[in-house]
Amino acid sequence: MMKRAGAIVLVAAISLSLFAGGASSGARPLRVAYVTDLIVAPSPHTLRGSALLGFDRAVKKFHLQGRVVQYQPAQGETPTLASLVRQKYDLIFTSTFPTTGDYFGFASVAAKSPATKFVSPSINVQFLPGKPGNVQGWDERVEQPAFLAGYLAALMEKRRPGKDVIGSVGGLRVGNVVIFIAGYEAGARKADPGITTLNGYSGDFGDPAKCRAVALGQVARGAGVLFDVAGLCGPGTLQVAKEKGVWGIGVDTDQSYRGGFILTSVIKRPDLEFYRTLEDFVHGRLKTGVDKVWTMQNGGVDLGRVNPKVPHSFVARVQRIRAQIVAGKIAVPSTLSR
Secondary structure: OEEEEOOEEEEHHHHHHOEOOOOOOOOOOOEEEEEEOOOOOOOOOOHHHHHHHHHHHHHHHOOOEEEEEEEOOOOOOHHHHHHHHHOOOOEEEOOOOOOHHHHHHHHHHHHOOOOOEEEEOOOOHHHOOOOOOOEEEEEEOOHHHHHHHHHHHHHHHOOOOOOOEEEEEEOOOOHHHHHHHHHHHHHHHHHOOOOEEEEEEOOOOOOHHHHHHHHHHHHHOOOOEEEEEOHHHOHHHHHHHHHHOOEEEEEEOOOHHHOOOEEEEEEEOHHHHHHHHHHHHHOOOOOOOOEEEEOOOOOOEEEOOOOOOOOHHHHHHHHHHHHHHHOOOOOOOOOOOO
């Protein structure tokens, strides 16, 4: 059940659930919106669902007027953002920008709308045309928990007989994939300098069969751990880990619900990020014109649940490494050395 308002497609049930009462003084409540390409049920198992959990929690906690909006793919995100600005929304979260037109359209709308604040998890302000002063970008330092995942993977691999080998399967060799793999490799070498790391790319973020093929090749070469960094293609990697009796490492959200073959996951916390961003906005602490850096220290990224079969001594070693990263004693690389 959907109804159209200009260029905006709304899912009524979700939108209505996010409206909260106004301030008792009679002043207009702050109006916040989350614009997305797809509205899903609030859930910790997907990034969109996790974001909705945090958005909904903040709307209710701070008595905001909140709205979740799905834009029309054929028109792109820009008309939806412009419509919300005309409706005088105070803060707007954006989703990813699937086309160059959406990216430049967002920059244009933001520049023309100084009274509205924008938060975009998918951009860095320094690269945005015009660098609008009312935009906050996000920089998620996922290489930090990826380092821990690689460190743990190497510890577990050393327990197996034979040569130590671990693998990772990315979608494409692009920045937001490489950053995971760079941390993973560095962590593995911290635990085992002689370990072999196999990095493969499926060339696709949507077809699990393509990730499956790469993962099978890595297992054939001796990999005892497979790290999925390939979006909707990734379940193909994890399925191979399950079938072949090796460890799988999930990405973005905690994948431990998939079964006992999951060693751990490298996770983002959009539920916490959305909540704290709105908390800062309500209290006048939101900084725009810059990127918010999310780290293990402030909780925006972290290591997911560690498999209970992992020895306690290994968990303790991972925790010590975590403390060193948070303290700045270990500098985790975000690019590959080769």
